Amino acid sequence: MLAVIGVVSLILVIVALATSAILGNVLQENLDAKLQTTTYQQVWQSLARPQFPASVDSTAHSVLDEGRQSPGVMLIVQSPVGVLDGAVVENDGTVAALTDDQVQQAIDGAGGAILATASVDDHGSYRLLPFRAGDYIGIVGLPLTEVNTTIAQILSTVLAVTAGGLIVLALVIALVIRVGLRPLRAVADTATRVASVxxxxxxxxxxxxxxxxxxxxxxxxxxxxxxxxxxxxxxxxxxxxxxxxxxxxxxxxxxxxxxxxxxxxxxxxxxxxxxxxxxxxxxxxxxxxxxxxxxxxxxxxxxxxxxxxxxxxGQELVYGSVDLTRLAIEAVDDARPAGLDHNWVIDVGDQPIVIAGDTARLHQVAVNLLANARTHTPPGTTVTVTLEREGTHAALRVHDDGPGVDPDVAPELFERFSRADRSRARKTGGTGLGLSIARAIVEAHHGTLSVQSAPGDTTFTVTLPARPADPSAPVADEPTVDPADAEAAD
Structure with missing residues (x-):
């Protein structure tokens, strides 16, 4: 749209300027013809009459005061006795004398040329024609006001029509493009909906x-x-x-x-x-x-x-009330005897954090993460377990200051049979299913399991939906089976 409207605008502007220039030349030629014929002839006839007084103080005023000239005519005359004066016919038909400065401006503008254009203070632009009538010499002129006004009107009209035409053109182009690209919008909408699946x-x-x-x-x-x-x-x-x-x-x-x-x-x-x-x-x-x-x-x-x-x-889980605080403490207590060469730290709040889930499976998640930290870190490593509430979720973190996870292994760390022997110098082998089982259990509880690792700073984070923090909130003591799990089991 911008390209088409820009090109059309350029063409219309060029046409408007060319039309104005041609019409201005035509109007100026007509004005020159009038100046050379009618106006000049009338002035010459007045000055060439034998009975015209040659000793008057204002020759130009006397010629124009005879009433045969149209409004706007300017006349500057030097009489045989050397008197130089100028006058102009006003719009109401009266004759007004020109000042010495105005006369000099007209003389300088004429410059001896056959036809010339000059600007005179308080009277605007004039076309000037030098002449000789017997013993009189002078300059006669007609105003360019009508020519300039006509050109300005033409330009204003062309600009108004151009602007209106461009608006109509833009609306038509927009309509054509909208109709023409409607199938493409349908393709884009379909692709967008598919991309969100x-x-x-x-x-x-x-x-x-x-x-x-x-x-x-x-x-x-x-x-x-x-x-x-x-x-x-x-x-x-x-x-x-x-x-x-x-x-x-x-x-x-x-x-x-x-x-x-x-x-x-x-x-x-x-x-x-x-x-x-x-x-x-x-x-x-x-x-x-x-x-x-x-x-x-x-x-x-x-x-x-x-x-x-x-x-x-979707099977295997049996839901009930799970105290994550107690679960974390028990998991660390179980891990200490197996990792006597590690430092174990537990950081949990005073208030228990309770969620709905399968106690045995969530305990298995904690055990797997602690075993992973113990197995893949050297002796002397400090393993820290923290538990805190984050909004409506509970976050269980297992942090160690070991060598970290190899970046090449990190993208597949939670895949089945994934082994990280190269990155964490494990002493004993395993099946490579511990972290994948932990992630599957967490996701079955509608939670997430993620890892952030750098040398000396590795943290596994388990996020699970938590029960309300209000102690008066009802908590189910008896295990219940999730309806979706029961349906899948059937």
């Missing part, structure tokens, strides 16, 4: 499409809309397939974990039974102990996988 996880269905009337492939914009619809169809199908594969994988992990529990329990039981045989050799006893230890490790891994699968399906 969370697609990272869970069942996702993209129902948004560009309307058929805006996806006409006979136009360029319509082809864009049709291409977007095709793309959304492919993405929707891919998301459905991804969700189906995820559900199959969850069922497989859950079924496999469930089925592995029985043979693992049998292996462990038979190994324990065999170890009771007093006739075993030292080699056989060592082998059976290794079998028993690995079966225990395998059982723990299977239990973790089964827990993750059930959490993904």
């Amino acid at each position: 969370p697609m990272s996880q869970g069942a996702v269905s993209i129902a948004e499409r560009v309307p058929d009337e805006q996806a006409d492939d006979r136009t360029e914009i319509g082809r864009v809309g049709a291409a977007l619809n095709t793309l959304l169809d492919h993405v929707d199908a891919s998301l459905d397939e991804r969700q189906l594969n995820e559900e199959r994988m969850r069922r497989f992990v859950a079924d496999a974990s469930h089925e592995l529990r029985t043979p693992l329990a049998s292996i462990r039981g038979y190994s324990e039974l065999s170890l009771r045989d007093p006739t075993l050799s030292e080699t056989s006893e060592s082998a059976l102990e290794r079998i028993q230890a690995q079966s225990i490790r395998m059982t723990s891994l299977v239990e973790d996988l089964l827990l993750l699968a059930r959490l993904d399906e």
Whole structure:
């Protein structure tokens, strides 16, 4: 719009200036012709009459006072006896004498040229014509007021018409663009709505499409809309397939974990039974102990996988009243014996912070975070556990001053089977499921688990919805099952 209006404005301005210049030249030529014919002839005829008195003191005034000149005519005459004077016809027909300065301005403006333009004080611009009539010499002039007024009126009219035309042009262009880009706006609106749909996880269905009337492939914009619809169809199908594969994988992990529990329990039981045989050799006893230890490790891994699968399906949680303050204290007390070479600090408020959740699972979160801090930090590290209320949420933080998390590992820290051996010099191995289980449990409680890490400053933060701080607020003592979890379990 700016480009079109700018170009049109430039063209109209050029046309207006050219028209004004041409018309000004035409009007000035007409004025010159009138000056050279009618006005000059009348002045010459008056001065050339034999009976015209040559000794009057004001020759110009006498000529103009005869009443044959139109208003605005200016005359400057030098008589044969050397008298120089000037006069001008006023708009009411009276004749007014010119001052010596005004006469001199006219003479200087004429400058001996055939036709010249000069400005005279109090009378404006004049076209001047020098002449000789017998023994008289002088200058006769006509005002340019009418010419200038006509040009000014033309310019004002052109500017007013131009401004009105530009306004109409802008409205028409805006209407045309709005109508022409309506399909593109529909495409943009559809893309915006699709962009706001969370697609990272869970069942996702993209129902948004560009309307058929805006996806006409006979136009360029319509082809864009049709291409977007095709793309959304492919993405929707891919998301459905991804969700189906995820559900199959969850069922497989859950079924496999469930089925592995029985043979693992049998292996462990038979190994324990065999170890009771007093006739075993030292080699056989060592082998059976290794079998028993690995079966225990395998059982723990299977239990973790089964827990993750059930959490993904919305099962496993049993809701009740959870005192996070007491839970944090107990978790630190349990971690101290296992980490005697670490310094343990607990910082909780006097008032208990109560939430609705699964006590056992939330205790598992705290234990996993403390075990993670103990395992991946060197001896002498200080681990600090803090608990505080932040608005309507409770924040449990586990901080350590160890070496920190490797930036290359940080983006995948909460993924399943993620290992951070390089960054935190862990002494013992693990399954890599501890943090992923902690995050799954926290998210199942509608909370968040995050980490901020730098060398000497690593903090894991668990944020959970808290109960009201008012002690008189009702708190359920009996465990209850979340209706959504019960429905998923069914």
